[in-house]
Amino acid sequence: MDTLSTPTRVDPDKLMAFVFRAVEEAGAALNCALVVMGDRLGYYRSLAEHGPSTPAELAEHTDTDGRYAREWLNAQAAGSFVEYDPSTGRYHLPPEQVVALTDETSPAFVGGLFQIAHGTATDAAQIISAAEAGHGVGWGEHNSDVHVGCERFFRPTYAAHLVTDWIPALDGVVDKLTSGASVADIGCGHGASTILMAQAFPASTFVGTDGHAESIAVARERGAATGAGSVSFSTAAADAFGGGPYDLVTMFDCLHDMGDPIGAARHVREVIADDGTWMVVEPAAGDRVEDNLNPIGRAYYGFSTLLCTPSSLAQPVGMALGTQAGPARIREVVTAAGFSRFRLAAQTPFNNVFEIRP
Numbered sequence: 001m002d003t004l005s006t007p008t009r010v011d012p013d014k015l016m017a018f019v020f021r022a023v024e025e026a027g028a029a030l031n032c033a034l035v036v037m038g039d040r041l042g043y044y045r046s047l048a049e050h051g052p053s054t055p056a057e058l059a060e061h062t063d064t065d066g067r068y069a070r071e072w073l074n075a076q077a078a079g080s081f082v083e084y085d086p087s088t089g090r091y092h093l094p095p096e097q098v099v100a101l102t103d104e105t106s107p108a109f110v111g112g113l114f115q116i117a118h119g120t121a122t123d124a125a126q127i128i129s130a131a132e133a134g135h136g137v138g139w140g141e142h143n144s145d146v147h148v149g150c151e152r153f154f155r156p157t158y159a160a161h162l163v164t165d166w167i168p169a170l171d172g173v174v175d176k177l178t179s180g181a182s183v184a185d186i187g188c189g190h191g192a193s194t195i196l197m198a199q200a201f202p203a204s205t206f207v208g209t210d211g212h213a214e215s216i217a218v219a220r221e222r223g224a225a226t227g228a229g230s231v232s233f234s235t236a237a238a239d240a241f242g243g244g245p246y247d248l249v250t251m252f253d254c255l256h257d258m259g260d261p262i263g264a265a266r267h268v269r270e271v272i273a274d275d276g277t278w279m280v281v282e283p284a285a286g287d288r289v290e291d292n293l294n295p296i297g298r299a300y301y302g303f304s305t306l307l308c309t310p311s312s313l314a315q316p317v318g319m320a321l322g323t324q325a326g327p328a329r330i331r332e333v334v335t336a337a338g339f340s341r342f343r344l345a346a347q348t349p350f351n352n353v354f355e356i357r358p
Contacts, residue, residue: 031079032121034072035101035114036145043072044093044101044111047082052090104152107160112152117299119145120306127306136314139257140212146307147189147215154253155192157350162193163200166353169346170277173248177201181247184209184271186238186264187254191219195228197250202229207243209236238264244271252281253351255333256325257308259315265337269358278339278356280330284349287326296350300324330354 038044046061047053053061055070062069073091077084081101082091093101100110123142130137139146168174177183180203185194188208198206208223208231210216219233236242238251238258249268255261268278283300285292292301304323312320321329331342334356346353 027079029121031075031081032114032118034075035081035111036118037072038076039101039111039115043069044097047091047093048098048102052085052088052092054090058091105156105159107156109152109156112149112155115145115149116153117149117303119143119147119149120303124306127310130310130313136259136312136318137310138314139311140214141314142307147212151190151192151218154189157348158193158196158252161346161348161351162196166279166281166346167197169353170248170279170355173277173279176247177204180204182243182245182273183207183248183250184241184243184246185250185252186241186268187211187251187257188219188233189215189254191216191222191231191233193250193252194219194231194233195223195226198223198228198231199226205230207231207241208233209238209241211235211237239267241267241271245273245276246271247273247276249276249278250281251279253283255280255282255330256304256321256323257311258321259312259319260317261319261321261333262336263317265334265339269338272358274358276358278334279345280334280354280356282325282330282352282354283323284347284352285324285326287328289324291326292324297324327352327354 041064042062043058046058050057050061055073056066058073059066059069073082073084076082077091081097082093084091099106100108103109104111119142122145123137126137126141167177177197178201183197183204183206185197185206185208188194188210189212191208194206194208198204206229208219210219213235216233216235223231223233234241238254239260249272255264258264272278284296285300300323308323309320312318321333327344334342339356339358341357343355344352345355
């Protein structure tokens with residue numbers, strides 16, 4: 001017998017409002033792939049360089065098929081990513097979109113965000129299977145758009161804030177790094193954060209570690225290509241990296257991905273200097289669910305469901321903090337590991353920066 005039943009009272013106006021909203025959501029989901037398409041085929045860069053273009057002109061400039069260019073432009077115009085002038089039949093990219101969609105040095109760049117979102121959604125089938133079976137999906141099991149998009153998403157923000165805002169917000173750390181300090185950057189991925197710090201503080205020694213060997217291989221290539229100061233990279237779990245004592249340990253947007261964040265925090269406590277600092281950068285979040293029911297929280301909860309929680313569940317312990325753990329939960333983790341001082345040192349609309357000390 002079917003236990004589902006239709007509610008006895010349905011407001012038809014509310015029902016249709018939700019249906020139209022659902023159509024808009026489906027269009028937004030498709031647009032994620034369209035943005036990746038425009039980024040990869042050079043459509044956005046062409047519009048930024050050549051100005052208002054017809055579909056045929058865009059196709060010619062990018063050496064792509066005109067029929068795809070036409071439909072892509074119409075979809076982008078419908079979503080207000082590009083603007084259409086019916087009097088000329090041309091499409092153009094407003095200056096704000098030029099920055100957000102083509103300037104990878106700007107913290108407003110969103111190409112990486114769409115790439116990691118597209119890569120995450122592409123792997124949805126294995127996440128659904130994992131949810132049914134009750135197991136996780138490791139970071140290394142995802143497609144390359146997740147790994148590359150992650151670095152492209154975070155790097156512009158780190159470049160804009162890490163050296164100029166976040167590190168200066170930590171008590172006495174700039175002086176140590178300027179004089180020469182030992183630094184471990186845990187969960188460094190492709191090494192963007194490690195390299196930025198090494199370039200800014202050449203007197204200090206930096207080691208970046210990550211459990212994903214393929215990411216460390218990229219980090220080594222990037223480090224060699226940039227000629228950053230004393231920087232090296234190694235594959236290691238967050239609860240097993242070597243070296244120390246460290247004057248500064250950093251974790252950027254990765255503590256919540258760990259299966260055993262308390263175990264990782266205990267290891268940091270073991271290798272950090274008595275007067276050392278642990279900087280943890282996590283997604284911006286409040287401590288209550290209702291604090292995070294907003295567009296930023298929505299995106300983070302989506303990533304948490306499809307990417308971060310599965311990653312944690314694929315590891316021993318599987319605490320699954322989630323992207324919206326909030327300051328109180330992070331404090332509990334570090335306090336359980338033996339740290340005594342914890343404060344919110346800096347913020348952006350997307351990040352909480354915590355200063356933690358023994």
